[in-house]
Amino acid sequence: MAVLLITYDLNKPGQNYEKLYETIKSFGPWAHYLESTWFVETNFTKTQVREKLKTVLDKNDHFFICTVKDYDGWADKKLWEWLKKRV
Template sequence: MATLLIGYDLNKQKNYPDLYDAIKGLDSAWWHHLDSTWLVVTGHTAKQARDILVKHLDGDDELLVIDVTDRDRAWGGFNDKGSGWLNSSYE
């Protein structure tokens, strides 16, 4: 099992209920104390979770999924500068 940190920015259209249901569907053990941050204990990898959740986002939304157990990470919607920083921070 992995513990995934999930963060997002929903920009124009905000469809929180569908995204919340998808996050909760990753497993039954989850934490959601901060507005756009979740921790989920799951059998999914960060990339698998990203692929599940990105279906509930609009094209201008941003999503970050990081496995905080072993540094496995995946994200979507970030520009090159943001992606570059995330990649370099784990080197």
Template structure:
């Protein structure tokens, strides 16, 4: 399984935010403690993740997907639940 970092901006006035959130949550194991930034665990490639989420976005929106599997990470300021998830999954 790979860990993907996903960041997005919904810039259009008619974005379907609920469908995008449902799609992000469907990955199963995810971290979402920052507004438009997610970490998800998946067997999909970065392109497959991007394309599966782009279906719920509009032309003026933006999305970034980065495979961070095994990458070092450092954080501060998150509550216990958010910090524990990062410690246990990264």
């Protein structure tokens, strides 16, 4: 399993975030402590995640996926606890 970081910009007003959120949550255990950023522990590859996300986003939206191997920053304590258990 890997922890993926998924971040996005939805560029059309009135976007349906629920479809996006449901799709991200379907990949596995998740953490969502930053506005447009999710962490997901999953067996899916980045390519599989990309293809699934493309089905719920508009063509003018943008997203980025990467594998989390090391991290640092300033965030809610619960996020650090979640990451520490998985990375």
